[in-house]
Amino acid sequence: MKKFLALMLVLMLVATGCSGDKKTEVAGSDGDIKVGYAINNMNDTFQTYIVDAAKEKADEYGYSIDIQDAQEDVIKQQDQVNAMIEQGVDAIIVVPVDTSAMDPITKAVTEAGIPLVYVNRNPFGEGDIPEGVFYVGSQEIVAGQFQGEYLIKLMGEEGGVAILMGILSNEGAVKRTEGNEEILSQYPGIKILAKESGNWQKDQGMDITENWLTAYGDELNAILANNDEMALGALNALETAGRNDVIVMGIDAIPDAVKLVAEGKMAATVLQDADGQGHGAVEVVHNALEGNEQDSIRWIDFVLITPENVADFQ
Known part of the structure; x- marks a missing residue:
């Protein structure tokens, strides 16, 4: 009887240990990471290139992206971001509809303790960027x-x-x-x-x-x-x-x-490097989630394209 009880105890410990290992692996896997992407307008051709680049980089990390189109409606964009917060996304990327009206979004996301990355359109101008918030774009x-x-x-x-x-x-x-x-x-x-x-x-x-x-x-x-x-x-x-x-x-x-x-x-x-901005936004998300040190702004350089160098960009 004692041998039977001892054997049962060992089996329970092994089962518990395996279950715990499996749970840790799933919870820590990149596949669980969900990123909200609030875009200004999917009818903006250039923005679709940034989205495609962001998706590509997210796939590399195993992240899923939920894209919401505000159709140039700032109130709609605020509502979409609030819904993302309620859904428990791990990070949020925003292309502002109106760069002068992002305070409610910044406040809501930072209070929720979620990393926030603005891309392509800088809502901060020359001002300071709050902790936990980042910008990826070019010096317009x-x-x-x-x-x-x-x-x-x-x-x-x-x-x-x-x-x-x-x-x-x-x-x-x-x-x-x-x-x-x-x-x-x-x-x-x-x-x-x-x-x-x-x-x-x-x-x-x-x-x-x-x-x-x-x-x-x-x-x-x-x-x-x-x-x-x-x-x-x-x-x-x-x-x-x-x-x-x-x-x-x-x-x-x-x-x-x-x-x-x-x-x-x-x-x-x-x-304007769409790939650089899209990839960069997701890389910043990754660094924020991993706790890696990084600057609050990531600049992506512009390049003038003329007949002299256009062959390099075709």
């Missing part, structure tokens, strides 16, 4: 400076320029335009004829350009667009009007824009 003003500098090289120090801006509540639109103006203001012969928001959209870029052609005619020598989608719209309007003398530049280096640069139809685009 540099893209605008690249456009301005290259325009002077192509056009010279005289001419009329119009600027297609993104959504004005976005840091990218503000800073890219600021970069344009910083460079162009150094040349008295350069006149900024107009600035108008096309909300990052191709069709709006086309409509605005049509209006500019009517208003300014031959005075319009160049269009600097805050993104490629609006630049493509501008090119459509110019082609319809038979104007092949207007210099057009975009930002993002989406495939269609790179192709047009190679064909000589678009003067330049500026590579």
Whole structure:
């Protein structure tokens, strides 16, 4: 009887030990990690490239990603993030709808003790980033400076320029335009004829350009667009009007824009590294979850793409 009881005790201990080992392995596995991804708008072509890169890196780590599309509605985005918190996600990545309205999201996520990574659009500007919060993106003003500098090289120090801006509540639109103006203001012969928001959209870029052609005619020598989608719209309007003398530049280096640069139809685009931002956002999540030391900001460099180097990006 004593031998039987002893044997049963050993078997129970072994079973308990195995069960405990199995539970520890599952609980600590990457497959359990769930990341919420709150995107501003899935109709924004460039943002889909960032999402694809984030998915790719998440797959490497074995993380799952729940993507929620706010469709440019800041209240909807706040509700989506709150739902992610309630669902118990392990980390949250946010592309802000409105960079000036992220305080409620930042507060809710940090109070929940969840790592928060903003990507592509910086809601903090020059301010401090709270503990447990990170930003992955590019220094937006540099893209605008690249456009301005290259325009002077192509056009010279005289001419009329119009600027297609993104959504004005976005840091990218503000800073890219600021970069344009910083460079162009150094040349008295350069006149900024107009600035108008096309909300990052191709069709709006086309409509605005049509209006500019009517208003300014031959005075319009160049269009600097805050993104490629609006630049493509501008090119459509110019082609319809038979104007092949207007210099057009975009930002993002989406495939269609790179192709047009190679064909000589678009003067330049500026590579905003979607893979670098998407991969970087998930890498920051991984480091935060693992307790690895890292900076609160991860900068991803812009690269000017012109006919001279476009072959490297095709």
